[in-house]
Amino acid sequence: MSGVPDRPPQLQTLRPSQRHAGCGTGAELWLLRHAEVHEDWQGRAYGDLDIELSGAGLERTRAFAHAFQGRDAALVLSSPLRRAWLLAAALGEVLGREVSTDPDLREVHRGEWQGMLVEELHSRYAE
Structure with a gap:
């Protein structure tokens, strides 16, 4: 993505009291999820592994961010995981805001489910 670094910069983590700075009454909260991950990981429980987005996921990230053109945001927060941060960075670029990461x-x-196929989880832990 143009102007977007590959990884989140080392930003200062916001303390809980700072997370709402600039948000007045009647503020909206947008919770956005990253696009699809690399094909090797689709259908798997990947949890906190730093899995890349697929090519289509990168394209959708750009398109999704541009859908917010003209909107306003007081704050853009992201998980430090790259797949989430790429969406936040694209949104920050469109909205003219810096992105902060929050662990x-x-x-x-x-746990032991990481990397397992979701189908396998359903059959192994049916009850």
């Missing part, structure tokens, strides 16, 4: 937004670790 509390990072996906949870899936």
